[in-house]
Amino acid sequence: MSPMTRQALLWGIVYCVLALLPMGWLLLSPPTARSWAGEFSIMLGVLALSVISLQALISGRHRWFAHGAGFDNVLQFHRQIGIGALCLVLAHPIILLIAHPSFIHYLDPREETLRALTLMALIAATLTLVISSLWRTRFGLSYEWWRLIHGGLALFIVVGGLGHALMAQRYTQGVTASLGFTLLILLPIGLVVETRLIRPWRMRKRPWRVVDIKLERGETTTLVLAPEGNHRFTFQPGQFFWITLGDSPFSLQQHPFSMSSSAAQNGQIAFSAKQLGDFTNQLPQVSPNTHAFIEGPFGAFIPNPDNKAGIVMLAGGIGVTPFMSMLHTFRDRQVQIPIWLIYANPTWQEATFRDSLEEFQSQLNLTVIHVVSDPPDGWEGETGYVDEALIKRCLPRDDGQRDYFICGPDPMMNAAEGALITQGIAPTRIFSDRFDIV
Incomplete structure (x- = not known):
């Protein structure tokens, strides 16, 4: 157990x-x-x-x-x-x-x-x-x-x-x-x-402020926060926080986001969000120095960096965010366990962090498999959706020790979980992080 x-x-x-x-x-x-x-x-x-x-x-x-x-x-x-x-x-x-x-x-x-x-x-x-x-x-x-x-x-x-x-x-x-x-x-x-x-x-005694706003590929915005004062925010890669933007933490406007920055770096933290709703649509218009209040960290979606069998990451769309935090952290802490990342997107243009992932492949023991459901002309990578056939084709045979992490839209996660269990992978080694919690 x-x-x-x-x-x-x-x-x-x-x-x-x-x-x-x-x-x-x-x-x-x-x-x-x-x-x-x-x-x-x-x-x-x-x-x-x-x-x-x-x-x-x-x-x-x-x-x-x-x-x-x-x-x-x-x-x-x-x-x-x-x-x-x-x-x-x-x-x-x-x-x-x-x-x-x-x-x-x-x-x-x-x-x-x-x-x-x-x-x-x-x-x-x-x-x-x-x-x-x-x-x-x-x-x-x-x-x-x-x-x-x-x-x-x-x-x-x-x-x-x-x-x-x-x-x-x-x-x-x-x-x-x-x-x-x-x-x-x-x-x-x-x-x-x-x-x-x-x-x-x-x-309210631990305020933060927005120090940078980055417009990423795929209608995604990254906000970088820095503390106002000597307080710090310690978290594990894969965890998330709740954030309130504005001058007061007493607000109904509080939303959860996974960290996309390294847990090995003290001071600034970052999160990335795709424009999918009222709040996230406003993130590109956030002004520098906007105050923020964060609560957390939360979540047990945390990889074991000492697992020599490695880990598999299955990401759909902006569900890649917690994996970016993991990869940033592994690079900073020089973790060299084998990692496989299946990254599924509707189009190649929506693969938000594809450039960073290419860099990580030269810095980590990382294999990235891009899956595009609507590929461009001349595309030679994987196409379609994350299913049992794709997992069998792209991943090595399970050794009974490897951990599997899944984050993305519900249909993709349900398909991935079912495919892994069908292949005999114990549910106790499958970790899911659903981001439709509000």
């Missing part, structure tokens, strides 16, 4: 304990049971409230939580748990009404308008929360507006759900039961204070 798998299992157990803790607390002094199905539905509601509350912990970018599991894995877990929470929220009233049809009066606004409207609003808010998160781009929501809506709806669901549980007084009768339950539910939400207030307050 790999260290990452071991840590993921450990944190999974910790999460299950935390999620079940409010339920366990209420079951210490259970009321007289009405029916098995009715009590089961109530526990589903309690579990839904606990899971939604814990989402603040999972998404809060706390470096002590799930450390080593990889932010990409944590984010996917956050999304799947959100869908699971929605199922629990819907199952709670459905099963309860099947077991006790008379409880339909809880949803009758003629009997108690505020209670009925609140319960219906909680269900609608949970649906909106999950749907807007899964299909934000389809709805045309900017990240900043989505972030505000997401946080507001989540807070409403937790506070409203907690109020519903306390007023129902089924398992929350008595000061001890209600107070303990309230603390267990609201404690993860309290972490939002640290994330949204305390953390930016600390960041």
Whole structure:
């Protein structure tokens, strides 16, 4: 079992304990049971409230939580748990009404308008929360507006759900039961204070500024940042940070980017982004000396420079960015392990760092395989897409020790992951970094 798998299992157990803790607390002094199905539905509601509350912990970018599991894995877990929470929220009233049809009066606004409207609003808010998160781009929501809506709806669901549980007084009768339950539910939400207030307050004491803007090939912009003061930013190649551009870190405008510069160089850091959205489209117009605030580093997409079997990098488009940081770092630290980079792009003109990669081939034990889906006339390299046939053709036979790193658009990553697993490569040696996390 790999260290990452071991840590993921450990944190999974910790999460299950935390999620079940409010339920366990209420079951210490259970009321007289009405029916098995009715009590089961109530526990589903309690579990839904606990899971939604814990989402603040999972998404809060706390470096002590799930450390080593990889932010990409944590984010996917956050999304799947959100869908699971929605199922629990819907199952709670459905099963309860099947077991006790008379409880339909809880949803009758003629009997108690505020209670009925609140319960219906909680269900609608949970649906909106999950749907807007899964299909934000389809709805045309900017990240900043989505972030505000997401946080507001989540807070409403937790506070409203907690109020519903306390007023129902089924398992929350008595000061001890209600107070303990309230603390267990609201404690993860309290972490939002640290994330949204305390953390930016600390960041304001460590400002950065933009010292260089480079317009790269393929509608890509590289921003170089330097610290204002004596603070430094230490990271590992392959990691990423969250950046806010402007005079204050208290902003909804915060975006994640992988470093593209060397982790071996102190002082300045750089990141590169393709113009794919509202924020990245504005990067070429950023003025020198613009203030910036960065939070991080995050991520476990980190190569082992001592792996003599070498590493394979599978990059699609701007997904080459973390690999550039790795290659810069390996060059500066004189790492000479064998490296294979498959770099896929729609056209040759969009191969952003092809000139730098050519230089790296003379400085490192690096083999670069360019793959172009729409090649120019006279192209003699690989064409098409990254699939099992291309991987078999371009890479040496796996030795059971080599690590594989994948970063790019989802279709390319899914195809590459499937191709590697089909060839018998253990999933524990495949590391993925998905950049559609906002």
